[in-house]
Structures are given as C-alpha cells and as structure tokens.
Amino acid sequence: MIRLENVSYSYPGGTPALRNINLEIEEGEFLGIIGRNGSGKSTLALHLNGLLRPEKGKVTVRGLDTRDFARLPEIRKLVGIVFQNPETQFVGRTVEEDLAFGPENLCLSPAEIRVRVDRVLAETGLEKYRHRSPKTLSGGQGQCTALAGVLTMEPECLVFDEVTSMLDPGSGTAVLKRIEGLREKGKTIVYVTHNLEELHAADRVIVMEQGKIVREGQPEKLFSDLPGDPGLALPSLIELAAQLRAHGIHVPWEKTRSPETFAEEICRLFSKT
Ligand SMILES: Nc1ncnc2c1ncn2[C@@H]1O[C@H](COP(=O)(O)OP(=O)(O)O)[C@@H](O)[C@H]1O
Numbered sequence: 581m582i583r584l585e586n587v588s589y590s591y592p593g594g595t596p597a598l599r600n601i602n603l604e605i606e607e608g609e610f611l612g613i614i615g616r617n618g619s620g621k622s623t624l625a626l627h628l629n630g631l632l633r634p635e636k637g638k639v640t641v642r643g644l645d646t647r648d649f650a651r652l653p654e655i656r657k658l659v660g661i662v663f664q665n666p667e668t669q670f671v672g673r674t675v676e677e678d679l680a681f682g683p684e685n686l687c688l689s690p691a692e693i694r695v696r697v698d699r700v701l702a703e704t705g706l707e708k709y710r711h712r713s714p715k716t717l718s719g720g721q722g723q724c725t726a727l728a729g730v731l732t733m734e735p736e737c738l739v740f741d742e743v744t745s746m747l748d749p750g751s752g753t754a755v756l757k758r759i760e761g762l763r764e765k766g767k768t769i770v771y772v773t774h775n776l777e778e779l780h781a782a783d784r785v786i787v788m789e790q791g792k793i794v795r796e797g798q799p800e801k802l803f804s805d806l807p808g809d810p811g812l813a814l815p816s817l818i819e820l821a822a823q824l825r826a827h828g829i830h831v832p833w834e835k836t837r838s839p840e841t842f843a844e845e846i847c848r849l850f851s852k853t
C-alpha cells in the first residue's frame with residue numbers, strides 16, 4: 581500500500597527527524613508504531629500522505645510518488661490521517677458540516693456527500709451531536725468526530741497519531757475499538773502510540789528511536805523483548821507481566837489485554853500450584 585525507500589527528513593534548522601527509513605506497509609495490514617517522544621513517529625506519519633515530503637529517498641502510495649504535486653489529491657484520497665489533538669482539525673461550525681468538508685474537497689455530488697455523512701454519523705454514534713459545534717464536544721466525542729471526518733473520505737488507509745493520548749481510558753478504549761473494527765473491513769491501519777498495550781490487534785509493530793526503526797516484529801515478540809527497555813513507558817499490565825516473568829511467573833501476551841483477562845490468568849496459575 582505504502583512504501584518508504586531510504587527516507588530521510590530534517591526540519592529546517594533541526595537535527596534529522598527521520599534517518600534512512602525503509603518500510604513497506606501492506607494492504608490490509610494493522611501496523612503499530614511505538615517509540616519515545618521525539619523519536620520521529622509523527623514525522624513518519626506525516627510522510628504517509630504527502631503532508632511532508634522526504635528530503636532524501638521516496639514515499640509511494642500505491643505507486644504514486646508523494647513528491648509529485650499533481651498526484652497529491654489522489655494520495656490524500658487513499659490515505660487519511662487523524663491527529664492527537666482533534667480541535668486542530670475541526671473546520672465546520674457543526675459536526676455535520678465538519679464531516680461534509682472532506683468529501684466536498686473530493687468534489688463529490690451533494691447527494692453522495694449526504695449519504696456518506698449520514699452513514700458515518702450512524703456508524704460512529706454521533707447522530708445526536710450532528711448540529712452541535714465540534715468545539716463544544718468532550719475529548720472522546722471530539723476525537724470520534726475527527727475520526728468520522730476522515731471516514732467520510734473513505735480512504736483505503738487510515739493513520740492514527742496518538743489519538744487516545746488525551747482521552748480518559750474509557751473513551752480511549754471506545755476509539756480503539758472503532759479503529760480495530762475498520763481493520764475488519766479490510767482497511768489498512770497505521771497506529772502510532774507510545775503504549776504497547778493498544779497494539780493487541782496489530783499484525784506488526786515497529787519501534788522508532790532517534791529517527792530510525794530499531795526493532796520490528798509481531799507484538800507478542802516485542803512484548804517479550806521490550807520490558808526493561810529504558811525510556812519506553814510500558815503500560816501497567818505489560819510492565820506487571822514483565823515483573824512477574826522475572827519471578828518465573830509467565831502471563832502470556834494475549835492475557836495482558838485487560839485487567840479481567842490478566843486476573844483470570846493469575847487465578848488459573850495459582851489454583852494449579
Ligand atoms: N515542526 C517542527 N519543527 C522543528 N523540529 C521538529 C518539528 N516537529 C518535530 N520536530 C523534531 O523532530 C524530531 C521528531 O519529532 P516527532 O516526529 O514529532 O517525534 P514523535 O512523534 O515520535 O514524538 C524531534 O527531535 C522533534 O523535536
């Protein structure tokens with residue numbers, strides 16, 4: 581779906597934010613990207629639909645080169661990005677207008693726009709807020725509106741950059757569930773987070789450090805490698821599993837998905853001994 585070849589990028593006057601990145605994102609894949617603050621995750625995300633273009637190397641989306649300005653509208657139609665801070669993305673006075681903005685830019689007919697907006701409002705449970713100003717919504721509703729704004733464009737690939745980091749855990753889980761649902765529909769998902777716990781549904785996870793990809797693998801594999809890695813804030817259940825492992829108690833990766841599954845596993849282990 582998206583290919584990065586020897587991609588390097590520096591912000592004006594800054595140190596290199598991406599250093600020689602090679603990455604192939606497959607059609608229908610759920611790719612997780614983790615790394616500490618400043619490791620280049622957002623810079624990489626911005627390269628995926630040409631919001632930033634590589635200084636060296638090349639990014640292609642289904643073969644379309646992001647340095648080719650004439651192809652950017654097509655690229656943006658294929659790849660949509662949702663950012664951490666939804667307020668920066670609202671353009672409409674109401675939720676409904678906000679959702680229509682993307683398809684209007686794609687020059688779709690008013691009838692088609694209405695169909696898409698109504699469908700996405702229903703799918704995301706935002707119908708009751710359709711006439712509200714997006715700026716008056718709660719964090720979770722706002723993030724959901726930002727996601728809905730990208731969904732109306734019907735992109736093939738959706739990129740999420742730390743979208744749950746400003747939400748309370750309940751709203752974060754709800755947003756993550758919707759994103760996992762998109763994957764079931766065959767969409768390609770790129771999910772940037774510093775929380776490995778959010779990547780249970782990922783097919784593959786890459787770890788970034790100082791603008792480079794330093795590790796790559798299935799989440800289960802990273803789960804057993806990463807604990808003890810300084811600087812990566814490990815979420816509580818994964819950290820707890822790592823601490824228990826040091827004491828010879830092995831809680832498998834899939835059981836770290838929720839406190840309930842974790843507790844069940846602990847009970848199971850202890851009733852055996
Ligand atoms: N707009 C910007 N101007 C200058 N430097 C930036 C800008 N955005 C990010 N950087 C720098 O680029 C590096 C990578 O940042 P970023 O991609 O935002 O990392 P992450 O998303 O992993 O926190 C950091 O050193 C950061 O300070």
Ligand SMILES: [Mg+2]
Nearest residue numbers: 621622623742
């Ligand atoms: Mg970032």
